[in-house]
Amino acid sequence: MPEEVDTVAAPDKGLRIKTEVKVQDASAAEAREPDIVVKDVNLSYGDNHVLHDITMDMEDRRVTALIGPSGCGKSTLLRCLNRMNDLIDNVKTTGTIHVKGIDVNAASTDVIEVRRRVGMVFQKSNPFPKSIYENVVYGLRIAGISDKATLDEACERSLRGAALWDEVKDRMNESGLGLSGGQMQRLCIARAIAVEPEVILMDEPCSALDPIATLKIEELIYGLKEKYTIVIVTHNLQQAARVSDRTAFFWLGRLVEYGPTPEMFTRPKDKLTEDYITGRFG
């Protein structure tokens, strides 16, 4: 692939990204095959109608940011994509979601299979109380892989992919909980990419991190999108502007505006979007 970028080179790009908005504009403009197709999705918790007729596509190997005030349903939509909402009682979902052609909500679809293809990184880093090594290979182990060489290889690849390898390669058997906040979050990313998913969902991955750790994660996201389709929920508008190719603005459970990120932040079409990104409410 010509656009393949070495992960080591990605940081520079990430750092420059703010000044590059105009440049990115051009590359984002060219449309790609939709990877995730969300159509007429409605969701309610009991009587509480949370998502209203959401229809949107997310493009292959692009970063899609979901923004909006708290309680607007962006996290809920994210959790629809790998059916994490199944864990909550009284959830009713209608409409269809296709990820890589798989109908996520169909009765015949194996939810385990969906979650294997769609990795997830949570708001609070949640490594298991196991060693760093075991954390990374967890997904492989539960898939029944126990060949040491395969696991070692996957572990190194994932940790390199999450830009964590150099920091932890000498203490693979120490607890994953002994790492710093940013390292733990990158460990969770390594864990997610170890099973080679096609999509990675990120639910406010930097909200509990300091600016330096946040920067590292953002650089990482920039590199990861070479291989994975990424959907990220964030409250940090600068972050959305920095890392995403397309941005969707949600308000009260509705998708208000969705388009290429530079356009959203420079020429929002909707009054609500403009008020939100200029900080008139939030």
Next chain:
Amino acid sequence: MSLAKSIRRGDPLIWFTGSALGACILMIAGLILVILVNGLGFFWPQELVRITLKDGSAHLGEVSSREAIPNPGQPDHLQRHRLLLRVGNRDLYGIDFKWFNEDDIVTLERPAGAFFVERSEYGPLLGEPTLVKQRDEVIAEGAAAATALPGLIARADADRAAIKRIEKGEIGEINYRIEQARLAGRRLDLELPEEPGKDVSARRGEIEREAAQGKAAFEQKTTELQALLEKVAGTYVTFRTVDGKEKELRALDIYRAYAANQLSWPGRLAVYTSRLWTFFADDPRESNTEGGIFPAIFGTVMMVLIMSIIVVPTGVLAALYLREYARQGALVRMVRIAVNNLAGVPSIVFGVFGLGFFVYFVGGGIDKLFFPEALPTPTYGTGGILWAALTLALLTVPVVIVASEEALAAVPRSMREASLAMGATKFQTIVRVVLPAAAPGILTGLILAMARGAGEVAPLMLTGVVKLAPELPMDGVFPFFHLDRKFMHLGFHIYDVGFQSPNVEAAKPMVYTTTIFLLLIVVLLNLTAIVVRNRLREKYKTGAF
């Protein structure tokens, strides 16, 4: 003003909480202190005193206690004192303890030659050794008899060990073989009517050969034992008591003898440790009032371990279903309340249930199905260590369920989500993430259950504990674990020695000492579990969430 301020600040609450804690500590420490003081002094060798009374009679004994004589309404009420002497020699006097008014005592001295002799029957003998005889030949007399004693006792120890090895070990094993052969024969008899015409003569012959071999071996061992007894039984020691009576003892029957008033401090310490060790490691003698408590210690530990092996999986699985799988609602709430209340049912009720259900129903059923040849003698249809452990498991399972449920609930949701989002099934998440993280809390439940189970007595009396068990529930004879056997238990031992013993005054200190051992075992078992729990906590600490 300052009082109002102090009340507003909550100072009285601090005083009350502090006093409550202080009261608890005082009660517990007081109890433990009483047990320790009474129990640990028991083995200390005391001086022997000889008193001469006004009427000229002489008495020898250990001073057991001294008290004021009550005489209500009289001027001398509680003014005069009396001594309680442990005079021993029950075979001669009929009693171990005797009161003497201090007013009647003319002289009180500590004779150097007086010996305290522990023997196989009738409690201690107090007197002086005068004569050692081998068959009818005198080998030591007077002071030489006293010096010969330690050697005689050492030999007696070795001889007793040899006899026990033959009696319990070898003959026991042969008896077991003969019994197995008899049962095999019975089984054959029972099978015959079901399949008439089947040729069993080969098997029958084999069984008979086995039985004959067993009998021959038995004869041989009995002769061997007779010969050994003949050989070692010929030595006698004669003691003279303080009132001039003579008592001849077989050397084989003497367990320990020391000149109480000649003992140096190291000597006393040696007697003390040796007695303590005997108490720990030996079988009980003389309907539990002498000897040791080893079978009771062994039975207690083994019963608690079997109970733990049963109660932990049961309790954890039940808690897992309640917390992870069951739909939370009125039914689950009711089950939870029922489980909690189960912990409040009197333990004797569990005992009655264990007797009716485990012993008679399950055990009786097992006997009918698998051991019909032994009937009407029950194999599992009578109390045994397995049924006792099961009954206690039932008694303690609520504790484990409640603790496990709390531990499971404390596993952060984010950890489960992380696992599920990786494509793990619920089962994989539980096994790989939730259970390891909950393990320390589950162990806390086990610790509570063990403490409760080790101290329980009432249900055991109905389901398998006996005053004296001839064999341990685990030994070198196949299949090594004999879960059908009755067993001894420290808690029951305390009750038995303290309240059912023919010689309560002599047995009283043993009650305290046995209690110390029971406490020690509970503490040791708990410490083990606590160490394991702390290791797990270190390994699976979830503090970062």
